[in-house]
Amino acid sequence: MQKVYSSAVESIAGLLADGMTIMSGGFGLCGIPSALIEAIQLSGVNGLTIISNNAGVDGAGLGLLLESRQISRMVSSYVGENKLFAQQYLAGELQIEFNPQGTLAERIRAGGAGIPAFFTKTGVGTSVAEGKEVRRFNGEEFVMETALFADVALIHAWKGDFEGNLVYRKTARNFNPMMATAAKTTVAEVECLVSTGSIDPDQIHTPGIFVSRIVHVPDPEKRIEQRTVRRLAEETV
Amino acid sequence: MQKVYSSAVESIAGLLADGMTIMSGGFGLCGIPSALIEAIQLSGVNGLTIISNNAGVDGAGLGLLLESRQISRMVSSYVGENKLFAQQYLAGELQIEFNPQGTLAERIRAGGAGIPAFFTKTGVGTSVAEGKEVRRFNGEEFVMETALFADVALIHAWKGDFEGNLVYRKTARNFNPMMATAAKTTVAEVECLVSTGSIDPDQIHTPGIFVSRIVHVPDPEKRIEQRTVRRLAEETV
Amino acid sequence: MAWTREQMAARAAQEIRDGFYVNLGIGIPTLVANYVPTGIDVRLHSENGMLGMGPFPLEGEEDPDLINAGKQTISELPETSFFSSADSFGMVRGGHIDLSILGAMQVAENGDLANWMIPGKMVKGMGGAMDLVAGVRRVVVVMEHEAKSEPKLLKECTLPLTGRGVASLVITDLAVFEIDKNSGRGMILRELAHGVALEEVREKTRASFVECL
Amino acid sequence: MAWTREQMAARAAQEIRDGFYVNLGIGIPTLVANYVPTGIDVRLHSENGMLGMGPFPLEGEEDPDLINAGKQTISELPETSFFSSADSFGMVRGGHIDLSILGAMQVAENGDLANWMIPGKMVKGMGGAMDLVAGVRRVVVVMEHEAKSEPKLLKECTLPLTGRGVASLVITDLAVFEIDKNSGRGMILRELAHGVALEEVREKTRASFVECL
Numbered sequence: 094m095q096k097v098y099s100s101a102v103e104s105i106a107g108l109l110a111d112g113m114t115i116m117s118g119g120f121g122l123c124g125i126p127s128a129l130i131e132a133i134q135l136s137g138v139n140g141l142t143i144i145s146n147n148a149g150v151d152g153a154g155l156g157l158l159l160e161s162r163q164i165s166r167m168v169s170s171y172v173g174e175n176k177l178f179a180q181q182y183l184a185g186e187l188q189i190e191f192n193p194q195g196t197l198a199e200r201i202r203a204g205g206a207g208i209p210a211f212f213t214k215t216g217v218g219t220s221v222a223e224g225k226e227v228r229r230f231n232g233e234e235f236v237m238e239t240a241l242f243a244d245v246a247l248i249h250a251w252k253g254d255f256e257g258n259l260v261y262r263k264t265a266r267n268f269n270p271m272m273a274t275a276a277k278t279t280v281a282e283v284e285c286l287v288s289t290g291s292i293d294p295d296q297i298h299t300p301g302i303f304v305s306r307i308v309h310v311p312d313p314e315k316r317i318e319q320r321t322v323r324r325l326a327e328e329t330v
Numbered sequence: 331m332q333k334v335y336s337s338a339v340e341s342i343a344g345l346l347a348d349g350m351t352i353m354s355g356g357f358g359l360c361g362i363p364s365a366l367i368e369a370i371q372l373s374g375v376n377g378l379t380i381i382s383n384n385a386g387v388d389g390a391g392l393g394l395l396l397e398s399r400q401i402s403r404m405v406s407s408y409v410g411e412n413k414l415f416a417q418q419y420l421a422g423e424l425q426i427e428f429n430p431q432g433t434l435a436e437r438i439r440a441g442g443a444g445i446p447a448f449f450t451k452t453g454v455g456t457s458v459a460e461g462k463e464v465r466r467f468n469g470e471e472f473v474m475e476t477a478l479f480a481d482v483a484l485i486h487a488w489k490g491d492f493e494g495n496l497v498y499r500k501t502a503r504n505f506n507p508m509m510a511t512a513a514k515t516t517v518a519e520v521e522c523l524v525s526t527g528s529i530d531p532d533q534i535h536t537p538g539i540f541v542s543r544i545v546h547v548p549d550p551e552k553r554i555e556q557r558t559v560r561r562l563a564e565e566t567v
Numbered sequence: 568m569a570w571t572r573e574q575m576a577a578r579a580a581q582e583i584r585d586g587f588y589v590n591l592g593i594g595i596p597t598l599v600a601n602y603v604p605t606g607i608d609v610r611l612h613s614e615n616g617m618l619g620m621g622p623f624p625l626e627g628e629e630d631p632d633l634i635n636a637g638k639q640t641i642s643e644l645p646e647t648s649f650f651s652s653a654d655s656f657g658m659v660r661g662g663h664i665d666l667s668i669l670g671a672m673q674v675a676e677n678g679d680l681a682n683w684m685i686p687g688k689m690v691k692g693m694g695g696a697m698d699l700v701a702g703v704r705r706v707v708v709v710m711e712h713e714a715k716s717e718p719k720l721l722k723e724c725t726l727p728l729t730g731r732g733v734a735s736l737v738i739t740d741l742a743v744f745e746i747d748k749n750s751g752r753g754m755i756l757r758e759l760a761h762g763v764a765l766e767e768v769r770e771k772t773r774a775s776f777v778e779c780l
Numbered sequence: 781m782a783w784t785r786e787q788m789a790a791r792a793a794q795e796i797r798d799g800f801y802v803n804l805g806i807g808i809p810t811l812v813a814n815y816v817p818t819g820i821d822v823r824l825h826s827e828n829g830m831l832g833m834g835p836f837p838l839e840g841e842e843d844p845d846l847i848n849a850g851k852q853t854i855s856e857l858p859e860t861s862f863f864s865s866a867d868s869f870g871m872v873r874g875g876h877i878d879l880s881i882l883g884a885m886q887v888a889e890n891g892d893l894a895n896w897m898i899p900g901k902m903v904k905g906m907g908g909a910m911d912l913v914a915g916v917r918r919v920v921v922v923m924e925h926e927a928k929s930e931p932k933l934l935k936e937c938t939l940p941l942t943g944r945g946v947a948s949l950v951i952t953d954l955a956v957f958e959i960d961k962n963s964g965r966g967m968i969l970r971e972l973a974h975g976v977a978l979e980e981v982r983e984k985t986r987a988s989f990v991e992c993l
Binding site: 199203206207208209210211212213214228230231233235239260261262263266293294295296 | 436440443444445446447448449450451465467468470472476497498499500503530531532533
């Protein structure tokens, strides 16, 4: 069971095909699989459908794949931070399917957990529910949403072992754990690669069964989108 | 936000009413809220619907509430270890609704997560699917299952802080995390009560938002149903 | 003599009860955290996967792995817990968050709320707004009474909805309206901002409302 | 000269490939762990919330918080992880477990499987069996060929089903049958136990099967 690859490029080798669907973890630029996204850019694969909460910013994260015009469709909840996105969308080069953030998270979790569809109150009475079944339970209306599943999931974790067990750090967890479960092949970049047995088994966020390939990316560059600070005297925001 | 109660009896005071629905964590006798079950027995409340994977054994766990005839209905996946259960069931004093274990777990998770219903392949073509909607997705059949929600959930955790954040230990986790989310009021007994801030926030299994009341039960009696051991020379089971 | 942004935030903070779990939106709602009354213990939820959100970090203590839903650097507190987006929206959808305070472009007299898109303009997406308005137990809207002299309190929203019948209270720079979503009788005017005349509110409000000051 | 329980378990162990995640049922399937060929790396899943299940503990090292789905005390390994029952059955239902080896009362030629209740007898419940047979990628049944001289390999199950069209391979004390679930052509007899005559298998099998030894 050899899961560790020596570089991001090698870790995705043999997995890619034009037109495939890729999930990419992260919220904003927090917890995104930067090294794996760069490897996707290098591969030149195109016509991609990307499932990701956001689309990066110009020059970082999925913004890289927009620059190289490798993405033809996005499934996201918010793509506000990216000029290139707007340009390509308005030029008709890029399709977008907006999902409410919680619905997106739940559709991915459902995909990994063998749930083909579920009902949620989110979006009832809005354009999100158009064309979807709406049904009453206990007198309230709910809309049916279906599962998402990808060919490949790209994950960023803080710590991983040789078994593929993963631990995330703070709000860099976000979409990564569900995406790790909802793809044919899951590739994880980890900031710390540790020996199997050194992570407390009660504190593993993603069990190794979900992770096929791991690559060690020490000290990844992490950008901050909105640097907000307080002065020492201030108590609150 | 005072959540800590000084005894199991006090921790459930004011929550009980005849005929109510209670979720009780644990798998077999592992990770069951023993002290809280004893407090329920002392309270004398009856006509209970209990949602729990198992029904304890004679003299322990939910077996106590069977002895005192406080349960009128169980929602479970397996109740094999209990003579009293069989007697009361055959005498018509006890109703039972069997759920496949994974369906039971998912119905509870759905109840906590605002999902009124979902589709699963488990049970299609069996008596479990009788009277339920069966629908095709991608050429395969799935049965619709609905959410479970309780008035009170009784939880056993290893560690808890004053905020209600919980950590479980090994396979004593089982149904506890989902049940903690799926009741109007969740009461947790914890083996170790620690100060808020002493649990790593990345390693909290159940965030305090789900826990209304906590009671410290140090050194609870833990029974083993099937004590199996190997001799030193043996490598495997 | 309308309320300032700070006064609107302070008024919204009065909706917070001791022990509440609260989600604050971007803009004026963010300021609400500064006006939580002393003695009121509140836990802030950030839908990207955090409960017990702390203030902005001190200079030099920013952590790129620790941001809020507005992508701003923040800090943690002793009671903080982190979890996945699925678990986070499970909390929201499951009705575990007591209060959501957020901004809006339009609110209708039946509680319909619009705050995510303007037809013809580039759509950025709804983010977590639809989940929050549908799932959180009580939704309080804080917004200007008018946008460029256009009323925002309407009989029916003209913009695409974020949620149907979801708003319970609207706090504007001029007044505070309650919405009894089940009655179908429109809004109830509960308060006027200091120095604002009832006449001005009547003029600038398209939603029908009863006065119960 | 039928196979012993140990020989059946050893035959079942040959279905395990390197890197497989496997769930073993109670009874003969539990023995399979003893016959995993050297050089084959396998991870055992226990549906009560554990991956990387180790052997029974040494005397004195039993931990009441560490049991398998049969409620037996077990041990952990370096690769072990623990998770909730919801996550555990998410793995099962989502098709992440490669192989399930379990016992049965009856198997029909179309792969229908019955192993949870006998009408008229006290029903104990299906536990996780329905989830496992429906969700795991490949289901291998290990069972006696007959029960008290009653055939267990049938044209149609007479007992209430655990799953419809779920079994892929049946290993009995007499023979090994493959089931091509999509063909509708019945079972395929693949192997005879050492010293067992084809005639005996024909006699004791109600399911139609083609011989492809």
